[in-house]
Amino acid sequence: MSVQNLIRPTIKALKPYSSARDEFQGNSGDMVFLDANENPFENGVNRYPDPQQRTVKSLLSEIKSISQKNMLLGNGSDEVLDLIYRAFCEPNQDNIITLPPTYGMYSVLANINAVEIKSVQLSDSFQPKVDEILEIADSNSKLLFLCSPNNPTGNSFEAKSIERLINKFNGIVVIDEAYIDFSNEESWASRLSEFPNLIVTQTLSKAYGMAGIRLGICYASEEIISVLNRIKPPYNVNELTQQKAISQLEQNALTKQQVESILEERDVLVSKLNDVNFISKIYPSDANFVLAKVDDATKRYNQLIEKGIVIRNRTTQPGCENCLRFTVGTPKENKILIDTLKSI
Known part of the structure; x- marks a missing residue:
C-alpha cells in the first residue's frame, strides 16, 4: 500500500501558501522585520507566531522521544482530524470507518466533508471486531478511527487487534490517544517507523491540563506530515497557545x-x-x-x-x-x- 495513492489528487497538485515566517527561517536575533505588514510596536503578540511551532515541538520531542519531523500541531485535535479528512477523503466518493461507541467528532467531520460513514459496533467487551471491520472496508475506505483508550468506555484496545488492523486495512489508520497519558499501554507513536499508514493523535487538553489553549498533536511518517503541512492554515497555532504550551511542557x-x-x-x-x-x-x-x-x-x-x-x-x-x-x-x-x- 502506498500512502501517495491515498492522497486526494487536488491535494497532490496543490501549491501551498508560503507565509512570511515560512520564508524566513533563520535566527531572528536583531533582525528588522518589514515583511509581514505587522504593527511594529511591541506588545508581545504583534508579530505572527512561528508557523511550525519549533520550540513546542522540540519539547515534545524530548518528552515523547519522537522526531520533530514526525509531528504536526493543530488548533486542538479536531483541526488535526479535519486536516486528515481533507488530505485523504474525496467528498461524495470516499468513506471512513468508525467503531461506536466512540468520539462523536469523527462522524461530525465526515458529514462536514461529505464523506460516507461506515460503522462496526464494538463487542460487548468494547473491543474492535477485526474481521467485520476488514469485511466492511472497500476500495473507497480511506480512514479507520481507533480511539484507545476509548471515549466514552475508557478501555484500551487489544494490541494484537490494532496491529492486525494496521497491517490489513488498505487505508490510513488513525489512533486517537487523547487519554494515553493515563494508561499503562505504550503509545503507538513509538512504532511509526513500522507502519507507513499509521497516524497517532494526542492532545494537551487532558493530562497536561491545557484544554483552554486548544493544542492538538499529530504523529505520523514524514510523508504524511508533509502532506498535512501543505494544507494547514499558515498560522494555525497562535502565539499565546505556544507560550502556554512551552511553559507547561517545561514542567513535565x-x-x-x-x-x-x-x-x-x-x-x-x-x-x-x-x-x-x-x-x-x-x-x-x-x-x-x-x-x-x-x-x-x-x-x-x-x-x-x-x-x-x-x-x-x-x-x-x-x-x-x-x-x-x-x-x-x-x-x-x-x-x-x-x-x-x-x-x-
Missing part, C-alpha cells in the same frame, strides 16, 4: 504528579461508586473518567443537574444504554459527587 514532572494523583483518585472514586445502590456495573478504565451503568441514566443525570453536578449521559450511545460517564475530579469534587449519589 508536575504533569506526571498530577496524572498520578488523578489515577489514585480514580481508584478511590471506583471503590465509592461500588457502594451506590443504583449503579450495577463499573467498566474498567485506562482514562481519567469512569463509565458506569445505572438503573435510569436520564433520571439520575437530571437529579445530579438539580444538585449542581454536571456529568455526561451516554445512554444514547451504542452499547451504553443507561450509562453515565464520570470525570475524575479533585478529592473534594469526588466526595461531593459520591455524597450526592448516595443521597438521591
